Amino acid sequence: KAGVTQTPRYLIKTRGQQVTLSCSPISGHRSVSWYQQTPGQGLQFLFEYFSETQRNKGNFPGRFSGRQFSNSRSEMNVSTLELGDSALYLCASSLGDYVNEQFFGPGTRLTVL
């Protein structure tokens, strides 16, 4: 079974731009969660989508948004990029029926210049 895939793996943007990251979950998984990892703040939960609905949300500004499609694939968008948005963005998928083992993708490394 294929693992969680994330595209692109690396991205360089400038301040003020917006970016869209993509995540394809493991087949059959209905929940996709997004995390941001930085050296200063560590791993922080952004949001979780289940059956195309946002089910959980972390403490991030509204510039961070996401969506999930009917095939469970998910995208997250960051608008008006700031230098502090430079991070590794990780997505994780799970069955979503209860607290489950989450499978993480390799992440997208975003650099904002």
Added chain:
Amino acid sequence: DAKTTQPPSMDCAEGRAANLPCNHSTISGNEYVYWYRQIHSQGPQYIIHGLKNNETNEMASLIITEDRKSSTLILPHATLRDTAVYYCIVASYNTDKLIFGTGTRLQVFP
């Protein structure tokens, strides 16, 4: 969500058991204990989880104290590939929201 406390770093000789402690004194009755690890530059990897009974799988064992205020992850025969940051997480039932702490950096040496 309950907070967890872990030592920032630990060393372990290859082939020996690695015992990683975690304190979660404010855990509530419906919260599980999860362990994940993150090898450098990779996404976190699930290891094991438990509610109140001890658990074992092919990767590790999880020992939870009777009062559930602390737990220990045991890697029975550590290898160099087990060098990673290990996260102990407490999460409520029926949520996929994981709150990661700072974890324990385990260094396995030859």
